[in-house]
Structures are given as structure tokens and as C-alpha cells.
Amino acid sequence: MLTTTALQPLAHDLDETAPDFVVIDVETACARVSSICQVGIVGFRNGAEVFAYETLVDPRDEFHAFNTRIHGIAAHHVVGQPSFADIHATVTAHLSGRTTVAHSYFDKGALAAACRVHNRPAIETTWLDSVRVAKRAWPDLANHKLGQLARYLGIEHRHHDALSDARAAGWVIVKAIDHTGLTLADWLAPPRVAGPAPAAALDGPLRGERIALLGQPRDGPLAHRVAALGARVMTSVGATTTILLVAGPDPQARALRTHPARLKADAYRRDGGAIRTLGEADLDALLHRV
Incomplete structure (x- = not known):
């Protein structure tokens, strides 16, 4: 249906009701x-x-x-x-x-x-x-x-x-x-282009793990932490990924649950893949048990 509605402009950006x-x-x-x-x-x-x-x-x-x-x-x-x-x-x-x-x-x-x-x-x-x-x-x-x-x-x-x-x-x-x-x-802002992932340490409690990150770039502080513990930091979730590591305090946040990386990890797991989805607190608990 064709309509014509001409509402007057709101007051401009000095007004606290101005649009974002x-x-x-x-x-x-x-x-x-x-x-x-x-x-x-x-x-x-x-x-x-x-x-x-x-x-x-x-x-x-x-x-x-x-x-x-x-x-x-x-x-x-x-x-x-x-x-x-x-x-x-x-x-x-x-x-x-x-x-x-x-x-x-x-x-x-x-x-x-x-x-x-x-x-x-x-x-x-x-x-x-x-x-x-x-x-x-x-x-x-x-x-x-x-x-x-x-x-x-x-x-x-x-x-x-x-x-x-x-x-x-x-x-x-x-x-x-x-x-x-x-x-x-x-x-x-122009999208930031992540740098290369840090190289995995030759030894450490996460040696052999292939970790994809959700919530931080592959060259961020969490990537450097897990690489220093021996894990290989992956560019994205794939068939060989063993852990999807969710950054931040709430790995069950609704936005993160529906993120494509999370959905892809869930799909690999349903198909029999060994990938686990962990938050930072889960990772700390895992390291404590090692």
C-alpha cells in the first residue's frame, strides 16, 4: 500500500533525543x-x-x-x-x-x-x-x-x-x-586486519591442542597465552580444531551462542568431531587439573 507520511524532523544532535x-x-x-x-x-x-x-x-x-x-x-x-x-x-x-x-x-x-x-x-x-x-x-x-x-x-x-x-x-x-x-x-571504523597468529611453544600443557578463538583476534592476548602453553592458534574453526575458546566472562551469552564459529563447532561435534567449546574459566580449570 502506498502511503505518504511527512513527519517533521526531530531537533538535531544537540537534542538528547536525536538519533544515533x-x-x-x-x-x-x-x-x-x-x-x-x-x-x-x-x-x-x-x-x-x-x-x-x-x-x-x-x-x-x-x-x-x-x-x-x-x-x-x-x-x-x-x-x-x-x-x-x-x-x-x-x-x-x-x-x-x-x-x-x-x-x-x-x-x-x-x-x-x-x-x-x-x-x-x-x-x-x-x-x-x-x-x-x-x-x-x-x-x-x-x-x-x-x-x-x-x-x-x-x-x-x-x-x-x-x-x-x-x-x-x-x-x-x-x-x-x-x-x-x-x-x-x-x-x-575501518575493520582491523588481524596479524599472524603467534607460534606455539615447543612444549606446554596445551601441546597438541588446536585452538580457535571467539571474541578475540588470532593475534590478541588470549592467543599469545595459549600459544605460550603449547597450543596452535587456528585462523578459524575447522575439522581439526580441538577447542573453540570463547573469550570474556560469559561464554553462554546469547550473541555468542549464535555466532557462526559457535554453530560450526556444534555441527562438527554432532558429526563426531572431538572439538570442545570452553570459556576462559573452563580453560583455567583444565590447566589446574593438568
């Missing part, structure tokens, strides 16, 4: 990415939705049947609706100076093109691609399209509706933060 990030999705009328015919924007703060803005847009361009088949918007739907030039100030108020999420950078390119075509200033914002976030948070998924992610994460979603797509992409970010423990600032 906003999410935008656009639909286009034809192959030209500037031909925006629908905009949806959703703001999130502290893991909850705090505002939504949606409007149909007269693209001042032609509609192609291919695009209409995808999103259901045709030329007669946008008669009397504002042009992009008309809503530019509202979109800018929501995005400018904030972190803006989009599922792929199609929407970033479409906004930039629409600004040029309609002779409006470029919108200055910090972009975050929720596809990149999803690939890092759930690397074992077959694909990271928004519909697939919504089904996997239990997010209500109506594909190719700008407001629904924006809302779903926002929940992907919220759930990725919960799943990984990484903050929004962490996701904005």
Missing part, C-alpha cells in the same frame, strides 16, 4: 538513479526506532515498466506529490551531520544524482553500508540481500517499499551491534 543513526532508502522511476519516486527515512536511538519519514516523490522523469513492476509505483501515483527539490531541505535536515545507513550505496548515489539534477546542494553525512555490516556480522549466510537478512533475523519487511526497506536495514544494524558487541563507532 538514520537509515534511508529510495525507489526510482527508471534506469536513471536520479529519478527518485519514493523516500523512506527512519531514525534509531539506543536500539529503538525514534522517528519515521516517508513520501512519494514526483521524479520529473519517466516511469519504466521494469521499475514499476518492482515497487508498484507508477506515474499516476505521484501526481501532485512534491519533487525532490521540494523535499531536499527535509531530507537534509534528517541526514546532515549524522551517520546515515543504506543497504548498499545505491541510495547514496541516487541522492547525489538527484541533488545534481535538481540543482540542490549535496547532503553532507557519514555513510555506513549495512551490507558490509551484515557480511561481517553473519559471514556464513548464503547472501546478504535485505530480504534474506530480514527472514534470518525475524524482521518484519515489505521489500521495495522505501520506508519498510529503511526500517529493516536499521534493524540489521541494531541486531549486528547486539550480535557482535561492536558499537556504531566500531562499525564506522
